[in-house]
Amino acid sequence: MGTLVRRHLGKVVAGGALAVAATAAMLAVTLPDQAGAEGSDRSTAAGSTRQDAVAPEGRVEAAPDEGSEGVGSDPLTDAETARAEKIALNSNGLRSSARDVDGDRGPQRLSTNLAENELGATGDAAARRAEIVYYDYKKDAVIAKTVNLETGKVESSNTAHNxxxxxxxxxxxxxxxxxIADEHGKGLKEDYKKATxxxxxxxxxxxxxGFVFRKETLADVPSDLKECGKHRCLQVVAKVKSGPWIDTRAFVVDLSARHVGRVG
Known part of the structure; x- marks a missing residue:
């Protein structure tokens, strides 16, 4: 089971790389060229708004009631998700020892998904398991726990840094x-005011x-962002609701150090 969790963490990282590539491609299409931006800390608002899609006419029926327990490879039900997260948090003192993004007690939950199912020795389908991934801002560590939904026990726990x-x-x-609260957010606030x-x-x-900032993609990393990778650092993509994009790609927020830096 430890192998399963490590494999999951590897997929999470790969998924993050794909998310970066997809977001970069999206930005290349939807955001304006930064060459004409005014000032070193300016963000840039796109000049047009995006038309929201209009839903086709028709009767909308309520979703059927889901049972408390899923079957086979069905997605986790709300009840299973809540139960698995409660079990994971109460194991090994995680609820009291870890800290979330706000500094409050307990780790920051990143995702909860059905774990990959492995056949038992007889070839029968194994019990349904939930895999919960957290980030502990106290230790700057990713924690993945696998919960057996039949036994109600944590079957494996894996902690990884970097x-x-x-x-x-x-x-x-x-x-x-x-x-927004930082000096680097001045242009963001000004562009929002112009747009709205x-x-x-x-x-x-x-x-x-947004996406995780990967410092290895830069030839020259600013000194105040050197810890990114070890620290949790994000680049935020902002959009006015029902309005234009505001280009904030030049800014990196180190959530571990609660610091805002600039690249490029």
Whole structure:
């Protein structure tokens, strides 16, 4: 089972690389050229808004009630997810020892998914298992736990440093909050005001996405971002709700050190 968890962590990292590539491709199409940006710390608002898709007419039926337990390779039910996360948090004192992105007690949950199913010795399908991935900001470590949903026990736990899975929405929101409050966020706030006529009050005013900053992609890494990779560092992609993109790719938020740096 330890091999299974290590394999999962490897897939998480690979998935993060794909996410970076996909996001970069998206930005190349949707964001404007930075060559004409004013000032070294300016962000840039795209000049047009995106038309929201209109749903076709038709009757929308409520989703059927899901059972408390899934079957086979079905996705985890809400009940299974909640139960697995509770079991994982209560194992080995994780709830009290780790810290989340806000510095509160307990690790930052990144994902909860159905673990890869392995056949038993008789060829029968094994019990359903949930795999929960956390980030512990106290130790700058990724923790993956596999919970057997039949026995209610943690079957394996793996801790890894210098591994950076894709960010959670809570992490992106906190990174955006730090950027908005920082001197580097001045251009972001100005461009939001130009696009909306309103003051940017916080992350809730934006549609957010983003990715882990990979310092190995740069020939010259700023000294204040040297710890990225060991630290949890994100680049936030911001968009005015129902409005233009605001280019914030030049800024890197070190969530571990709670510091905002600039690249490029």
């Amino acid at each position: 591994v950076q899975p894709p960010p959670s929405l809570a992490e992106l929101s906190e990174a955006a909050r730090l950027l 006529g309103k003051k940017l009050n916080g992350p809730g005013d934006l549609d957010l996405s």
